[in-house]
Every structure is written in structure tokens, then in C-alpha cells.
Amino acid sequence: MKDQGDIHAxxxxxxxxxxxxxxxxxxxxxxxxxxxxxxxxxxxxxxxGEIVAANAKDLDYGRDKGLSAAMMDRLMLxxxxxxxxxxxxxxVAGFPDPVGQVMAEWDxxxxxxxxxxxxxxxxxxxxxxxxPNVTADAGALCLKAxxxxxxxxxxxxxxxxxxxxxxxxxxxxxxxxxxxAIQLVPTRDRAxxxxxxxxxxxxxxxxxxGGKGLVGLVQRxxxxxxxxxxxxxxxxxxxxxxxxxxxxxxxxxSKTRRPGICGAAECLLxxxxxxxxxxxxxxxxxxxxxxxxxxxxxxxxxEAQEDDWGREFLDTVMAAKLVDDIDAAIAHIRRYSxxxxxxxxxxxxxxxxxxFERLDSAILMRNASTQFADGGEFGMGAEIGIxxxxxxxxGPVGAEQxxxxxxxxxxxxxxxx
Amino acid sequence: MKDQGDIHAxxxxxxxxxxxxxxxxxxxxxxxxxxxxxxxxxxxxxxxGEIVAANAKDLDYGRDKGLSAAMMDRLMLxxxxxxxxxxxxxxVAGFPDPVGQVMAEWDxxxxxxxxxxxxxxxxxxxxxxxxPNVTADAGALCLKAxxxxxxxxxxxxxxxxxxxxxxxxxxxxxxxxxxxAIQLVPTRDRAxxxxxxxxxxxxxxxxxxGGKGLVGLVQRxxxxxxxxxxxxxxxxxxxxxxxxxxxxxxxxxSKTRRPGICGAAECLLxxxxxxxxxxxxxxxxxxxxxxxxxxxxxxxxxEAQEDDWGREFLDTVMAAKLVDDIDAAIAHIRRYSxxxxxxxxxxxxxxxxxxFERLDSAILMRNASTQFADGGEFGMGAEIGIxxxxxxxxGPVGAEQxxxxxxxxxxxxxxxx
Numbered sequence: 164m165k166d167q168g169d170i171h172a173x174x175x176x177x178x179x180x181x182x183x184x185x186x187x188x189x190x191x192x193x194x195x196x197x198x199x200x201x202x203x204x205x206x207x208x209x210x211x212g213e214i215v216a217a218n219a220k221d222l223d224y225g226r227d228k229g230l231s232a233a234m235m236d237r238l239m240l241x242x243x244x245x246x247x248x249x250x251x252x253x254x255v256a257g258f259p260d261p262v263g264q265v266m267a268e269w270d271x272x273x274x275x276x277x278x279x280x281x282x283x284x285x286x287x288x289x290x291x292x293x294x295p296n297v298t299a300d301a302g303a304l305c306l307k308a309x310x311x312x313x314x315x316x317x318x319x320x321x322x323x324x325x326x327x328x329x330x331x332x333x334x335x336x337x338x339x340x341x342x343x344a345i346q347l348v349p350t351r352d353r354a355x356x357x358x359x360x361x362x363x364x365x366x367x368x369x370x371x372x373g374g375k376g377l378v379g380l381v382q383r384x385x386x387x388x389x390x391x392x393x394x395x396x397x398x399x400x401x402x403x404x405x406x407x408x409x410x411x412x413x414x415x416x417s418k419t420r421r422p423g424i425c426g427a428a429e430c431l432l433x434x435x436x437x438x439x440x441x442x443x444x445x446x447x448x449x450x451x452x453x454x455x456x457x458x459x460x461x462x463x464x465x466e467a468q469e470d471d472w473g474r475e476f477l478d479t480v481m482a483a484k485l486v487d488d489i490d491a492a493i494a495h496i497r498r499y500s501x502x503x504x505x506x507x508x509x510x511x512x513x514x515x516x517x518x519f520e521r522l523d524s525a526i527l528m529r530n531a532s533t534q535f536a537d538g539g540e541f542g543m544g545a546e547i548g549i550x551x552x553x554x555x556x557x558g559p560v561g562a563e564q565x566x567x568x569x570x571x572x573x574x575x576x577x578x579x580x
Numbered sequence: 581m582k583d584q585g586d587i588h589a590x591x592x593x594x595x596x597x598x599x600x601x602x603x604x605x606x607x608x609x610x611x612x613x614x615x616x617x618x619x620x621x622x623x624x625x626x627x628x629g630e631i632v633a634a635n636a637k638d639l640d641y642g643r644d645k646g647l648s649a650a651m652m653d654r655l656m657l658x659x660x661x662x663x664x665x666x667x668x669x670x671x672v673a674g675f676p677d678p679v680g681q682v683m684a685e686w687d688x689x690x691x692x693x694x695x696x697x698x699x700x701x702x703x704x705x706x707x708x709x710x711x712p713n714v715t716a717d718a719g720a721l722c723l724k725a726x727x728x729x730x731x732x733x734x735x736x737x738x739x740x741x742x743x744x745x746x747x748x749x750x751x752x753x754x755x756x757x758x759x760x761a762i763q764l765v766p767t768r769d770r771a772x773x774x775x776x777x778x779x780x781x782x783x784x785x786x787x788x789x790g791g792k793g794l795v796g797l798v799q800r801x802x803x804x805x806x807x808x809x810x811x812x813x814x815x816x817x818x819x820x821x822x823x824x825x826x827x828x829x830x831x832x833x834s835k836t837r838r839p840g841i842c843g844a845a846e847c848l849l850x851x852x853x854x855x856x857x858x859x860x861x862x863x864x865x866x867x868x869x870x871x872x873x874x875x876x877x878x879x880x881x882x883e884a885q886e887d888d889w890g891r892e893f894l895d896t897v898m899a900a901k902l903v904d905d906i907d908a909a910i911a912h913i914r915r916y917s918x919x920x921x922x923x924x925x926x927x928x929x930x931x932x933x934x935x936f937e938r939l940d941s942a943i944l945m946r947n948a949s950t951q952f953a954d955g956g957e958f959g960m961g962a963e964i965g966i967x968x969x970x971x972x973x974x975g976p977v978g979a980e981q982x983x984x985x986x987x988x989x990x991x992x993x994x995x996x997x
Contacts, residue, residue: 186914189937189938189940190937190938263937271957271959273952273957275948275952275957277958280936282940282970284970284971285970363799367970367971368971382780388971406993408993409992412993413993413994413995415995416995420995420996497603515990519697519988520606520607520680523606523702524986525986526986526987526989527986527987527989528989528990528991529991530990530993530994531692531990531991531992531994531995532994532995532996534996535692535989535991535994535996540692540996541688541987542686542688542694553699553701553984554785554805554971555971555972557984557985557986557987558986558987567974568974569940569942569943569944569975570942570943570958570974570975571936571944572943572944572945572946572948572952573932573947573948574830574945574946574947574948574949575947576825576826576829576830576948577830577947577949577952578829578830578832578837578949579833579837579951579952579957
């Protein structure tokens with residue numbers, strides 16, 4: 164293992180190369196970027212044997228480290244998952260290219276014609292954990308948006324990510340794009356993350372994808388701007404004007420479809436006057452295998468404790484509570500939410516309007532499952548994560564959210580009086 | 581003077597109150613915000629005597645501190661300037677309210693209807709230097725966008741800013757909005773700035789307006805996201821296909837209209853084949869009182885030194901240089917520009933396209949004066965500054981750029997398969 168000075172110098176070099184690649188990528192033709200992604204998909208499929216072999220090394224490492232079954236599952240790559248990676252790359256290749264899009268244009272009385280044109284952000288640093296497919300997804304989205312990317316995968320997926328990264332580089336080469344457009348940090352050393360988080364001259368934005376530990380580290384150490392990705396402490400509120408059938412369907416789906424994703428509901432708030440409906444829903448959730456931790460006035464699996472509010476279970480566990488009215492629900496959500504996604508069940512337009520107006524989460528839903536909180540479901544094609552901050556990107560972060568813009572102004576010898 | 585612990589506690593309190601005000605402001609009616617700004621304008625005009633008296637104290641302080649004539653001029657308020665402040669407040673009052681605007685909406689095959697709705701950012705910290713009118717401009721723009729704002733003015737304008745701030749608070753009161761929506765840091769102590777830059781729980785974004793010293797401090801200390809505002813190292817490139825009349829008019833205007841603003845041109849690049857035209861322009865600039873610091877092959881006032889490239893003179897001084905071709909101009913600009921504004925003079929569409937595509941400054945112009953780099957001239961009404969970074973806001977930062985957005989999703993009992 165190298166010492167920290169060496170790691171820092173290595174990261175500086177990676178940063179400089181990313182910056183240089185970004186300058187070229189900024190005006191790379193849309194077709195070249197699409198071709199690179201298609202060629203990368205071809206390479207991933209052709210080299211699936213190598214990828215599975217690399218993954219086997221990671222699985223051995225994970226077993227030695229005593230990873231949980233869930234983490235081992237996230238880490239594992241088989242032919243079907245590799246096919247999924249190829250499909251993802253081809254899907255991104257097929258998206259419209261965001262760079263150069265005219266977002267708005269207008270004329271001014273001075274005679275100027277002004278256009279606001281989409282541009283790449285520059286260099287994106289992506290720090291992620293165990294899922295090796297993020298290497299392909301994040302690399303592809305950043306490239307699509309004309310950005311150079313520095314990928315830092317989890318130490319568990321080190322070999323798998325390396326094998327997938329080699330295919331991305333092969334794709335770049337096939338399209339005549341610079342290999343440095345997609346770089347993978349070639350060490351497990353944590354010092355590399357600290358360098359990445361502070362290289363303000365070489366990195367324009369950091370996208371962290373991972374659990375509390377990673378997010379905390381990023382918040383403490385980052386000097387580079389960050390697209391905040393907190394956990395999904397998702398609330399569903401059953402209003403007194405909720406429709407019973409919609410409520411039962413939506414709450415069940417919000418929790419049970421996939422309890423481990425960030426859009427899964429974690430806390431059910433029930434208007435006191437909808438207690439009966441709420442209790443029915445709780446009974447159905449319990450019947451579906453969910454452990455319900457409930458507050459006073461409700462019957463559940465166990466009594467809720469104070470620390471069950473504002474908790475991301477990511478599991479077959481859910482908290483539930485009666486509230487006096489919609490404002491009490493709003494107050495609870497304001498206090499405990501991570502501003503990811505919240506939903507209201509109601510037939511009352513005024514209640515929905517109040518919920519939408521007074522809450523400020525990235526995604527607010529009415530009579531719809533919170534499991535729709537996903538870039539694909541929003542029509543963005545793919546996403547690099549769900550941003551919970553308010554700066555630049557918010558909600559699902561797709562290729563478009565990885566861009567900036569510039570103003571292009573045309574005159575005809577126009578001067579300012 | 582209080583000690584640093586006291587200052588920090590005071591700033592924490594200001595931050596908490598700003599956060600609480602922001603929660604209410606987020607859904608304040610557009611009319612209330614407009615009324616508050618109109619009432620603030622009335623108050624500024626009614627209390628112009630007090631404001632001038634407060635300003636006199638600042639001018640005394642400035643004289644004691646030995647401020648330059650230019651700085652004393654920036655600091656000075658008279659009746660005409662106070663009228664300008666009132667006009668600015670009324671203009672912002674009259675703008676369309678950005679909050680709640682539907683930026684996009686679409687339907688999904690799932691049955692969901694998705695809207696992207698403009699929301700306030702939250703709490704904005706504005707750190708500025710000598711011009712006391714920024715108190716009104718920044719306060720007004722932040723309020724218009726539904727944000728609470730913490731203003732930290734320069735120590736030179738302490739009393740003037742305080743008097744103007746009192747009028748803003750009067751306006752808030754007249755409209756029934758929380759007084760904490762616009763707070764002014766009530767101390768000259770530098771420790772307050774350090775607190776403001778690090779209160780990530782209470783402040784969402786920092787907008788610095790000032791010179792290199794302030795920008796450097798912000799870059800070093802800020803933990804809160806920043807809308808970068810670097811200097812305006814503005815380049816004008818005279819292409820070989822430049823029209824002589826347009827070139828003379830535009831270059832003269834870009835430099836001489838107001839040499840001290842951030843959109844003033846600082847460096848003239850001349851295609852070798854346009855040397856004759858370039859030399860004419862240089863002669864005219866010298867005749868207009870500009871000191872021209874020129875590179876080899878040109879005749880100017882003095883020879884340019886290495887440190888004249890990439891320098892913001894903000895004065896009647898300009899650098900000029902011959903370049904071999906458009907790519908050499910682009911390379912020079914990439915190396916020395918602050919990514920604020922650059923212009924090309926050319927009749928060749930391909931050259932303009934290359935310039936627009938290969939440079940990444942916030943504003944790129946063709947055959948137009950760089951002095952148009954201004955929110956008012958762009959049709960944004962007013963601005964809090966010209967952002968040179970690429971995150972969130974870029975170019976002139978008006979009310980719209982001080983907003984974020986959220987997704988509002990409507991279903992009808994819609995669940996995800």
C-alpha cells in the first residue's frame with residue numbers, strides 16, 4: 164500500500180487528466196458518445212467471462228469480510244445481471260443528447276438575441292458502494308452529458324468494477340474519445356476518497372451513492388460541491404378524505420413492493436378521523452409480512468419507540484402514527500423527513516394543495532405509490548441517484564441534471580448606450 | 581466587541597430565525613411579497629433623511645480609514661441614489677413571482693401526471709462590500725424568490741446598510757411577513773462571516789459579492805454551497821473575418837463605456853490577419869484615454885508584461901495581443917479567462933460557432949459589447965451578481981436563479997407493478 168502522499172499525487176494526476184478530457188468531451192459529437200456507449204455494451208457482453216471471474220474474486224473477499232447476505236447479493240454478477248448492464252448502456256446511448264440543447268431563447272430591445280444553451284458540468288466524481296453495475300450506469304450518464312467522470316467504487320466491488328471499467332474504456336477508444344473521460348480510481352485506499360473530495364481545481368461536483376457512513380464522510384470532508392443524497396425517510400399520510408381502495412392499494416405497494424429501495428415508505432401517518440381505514444391498512448401490512456411499529460390508538464406488531472420516527476428501515480418494518488389533522492402530519496414530516504419523497508392519500512383537492520405547498524421534499528405525491536420515485540418512472544431513462552438537496556439537481560439525477568448552461572448572445576455590432 | 585463564542589451564538593440564532601422565516605415565506609402569497617417591497621420603497625423614500633445621516637457616519641469612517649476616491653464614491657448615498665434604490669425595489673415588486681411556476685409537466689404511461697414546480701431555495705447568505713444599495717437589491721431579490729436572507733454588508737457601509745435594512749423590515753411588517761425574512765448581521769466583526777460560511781444547517785447558499793479578498797476567504801472557509809462570483813477577466817477576440825465598423829464600435833464600447841464594471845473588456849486578442857484593423861482599434865482606444873499594454877507586432881502605450889494577461893484592471897487599462905488563429909485565441913482565453921464573459925467579432929458563422937462551442941464562459945457574445953453582461957440587459961430585471969461557476973446558477977443571478985424546484989406527482993390510486 165502506498166503512503167498518503169503518493170495517493171494524493173496519483174489522484175491529482177487523475178484529476179488533471181479528467182479536466183483535460185472534459186475540455187475535449189464538451190464538444191464531442193453526440194454520435195461519438197452514443198457509439199462509445201454501444202461499443203462499451205458490446206465489450207461488456209464479449210468479456211462477460213472475465214467480468215464473472217473478477218466478480219468471483221470480489222465475492223471471495225466479501226465472504227472473508229463477512230458481508231451480509233443482502234450485501235453479497237448486491238455484489239454478485241451473473242449473466243442475467245451483465246445483460247442488464249449492457250441494456251442500460253444501450254438505453255443511455257439511445258437517449259437524446261442533452262449537450263447543446265437550447266433551453267430558452269429570446270430577443271431584447273437592444274437588438275441582442277440571447278440563447279441559454281445546455282453545457283456539460285465538467286468533471287464529476289462518483290463515490291459508490293457495493294453494486295458494481297453503478298460503474299457502468301454512472302460512467303454512461305456522465306459521458307452522455309459530456310462530462311469526464313472519476314469513479315470510486317466500493318472496496319468490495321474492486322475487481323468487478325475494474326473489469327467493467329475496462330469495457331467502458333474500450334468503448335471510448337472505439338469511438339475515438341479520450342480514455343481519460345471515464346477513469347476508475349485504481350486503489351482501495353480511503354485516502355483516495357479524501358483527495359477526490361477536496362480537488363476543487365479538478366472536480367466540479369461529487370455524487371455520493373451509499374449509506375450513512377459514506378454520506379457523513381462526504382458532508383464532513385467535501386470541499387467540492389456535492390449533489391446531496393440522503394436516505395429516503397419516506398412518509399405516507401392517509402388524510403380524512405382518503406379513498407379506502409386507493410389507500411389500501413397505494414400504501415401496500417409503497418411499502419411491500421420492494422422494501423429495500425430508497426423510495427420505499429417508512430412511516431405511515433393517519434388522520435385521527437381515518438383511524439378505522441388506517442387500522443385496516445396496518446392489518447393488511449402485517450398480513451403481508453411487515454412488522455408494524457405503531458403509536459397510541461393503533462394496534463400493530465409492537466409499540467413504536469421514539470427512534471422509530473425519522474428512521475430508514477429499508478426492510479420489512481414500518482412505523483405508524485395517528486395525527487390530529489393534516490397540519491400535524493405536515494409538522495411531523497418537516498421534522499423527520501429526509502426530503503426525498505412523501506405521499507398523501509386524499510380526495511380533497513385543498514388538502515392535496517396544502518400538502519404540496521407546505522412540504523418541500525424533492526418528490527411529493529398524491530394517490531400514488533412512493534415506489535415510483537425513480538428516474539425511469541419519471542421518464543428520465545436512467546438516474547445516478549435521487550438528490551435530496553436543493554442545489555442544482557433535485558430528485559432523480561439523469562443526464563440532463565448532470566449539465567450546466569451558458570448564454571450565447573448574438574448582436575450585429577450592438578453597443579450599450 | 582464580543583468574543584468569538586458570542587458572535588457564533590448570535591449567528592446561530594440569526595440562522596435559526598432565518599430558517600423559521602423561510603418555512604413561512606415558502607408559501608407566502610405573491611401579492612404579500614410584492615406589497616412588502618413596495619412598502620419598503622415607500623419607507624426608504626420617507627426615511628431618506630435618516631439614511632443620508634447614517635451614510636454620513638460611514639463616509640466619516642471611510643475617510644478615517646483612508647478609502648480611495650473610487651471606494652468613497654461607491655459608498656456615498658445622495659437623494660438621487662436613494663431614488664434609484666426605491667426604483668429598484670419597485671421594479672422587483674413588479675416582476676412575475678417565480679415561486680410555484682410550473683417549469684414542465686408531462687404524463688407517464690403509468691398514469692402519473694408529473695409537474696416540476698419552482699420553489700424557494702431556503703436561506704440565502706449574501707456577503708458584500710462597500711455599496712450600501714446591495715442591501716436593498718439583494719434583500720428584495722431573495723424575498724421575491726421566497727427565500728429568507730442573511731445580509732452581511734461591508735464594514736464601511738455599516739450604518740447606511742442598517743438604515744436601509746430598517747426600511748425593508750418596515751415593508752415586511754406592512755405586508756404581514758416575518759421580520760426575520762430579511763436580517764442584517766448587526767456587527768462588523770469578521771467572525772460573523774466565518775460563522776455564516778459554515779452554518780450548513782441554517783444556510784442553503786452563499787452569494788459573495790466583492791473583490792479577490794472576499795472571494796478567497798469564501799473559497800477557503802465556506803462549508804455552505806456558494807454561487808461562485810469570480811472577477812470579470814473579459815476577452816474580446818477580433819477574428820480575421822471581423823467587420824471593421826462593428827469591431828471599432830464594439831471594442832470601444834466594451835472597454836470605455838464603464839471601465840470599472842465586471843463586464844468591461846480587459847484583453848483584446850487580434851487575429852494576425854486582422855492586424856491592421858486591430859492596430860486602428862488600439863489607436864482609437866488610446867485616443868479615448870485607455871492605456872494599451874500590447875504584445876509584439878502591435879504599437880500601444882507600453883509593452884505588455886506577462887502578468888498583464890489574465891488581469892482584471894477594472895480601470896482605463898487594457899492588454900492586447902496578436903494571435904495566430906482562432907484556436908490560439910481560444911487557448912489564450914481558456915488559460916486566462918475567469919469564465920465570466922468573452923466576445924468574438926466576426927462575420928464568419930463557422931468561426932462564431934467554434935468560439936461558442938469550444939469556450940465555456942457564462943456568457944459568450946458575437947458582435948456585441950461585453951458591457952451587456954448584466955441581468956437587466958438580459959431581461960431578468962435585476963441581478964444579485966454574475967455567477968462564474970457552473971453549479972445551479974450561472975451568468976446574471978436574478979430571482980429565478982435563486983429558486984430550486986420540486987416534483988409534484990398526481991395519481992389515482994396508482995401503484996407500481
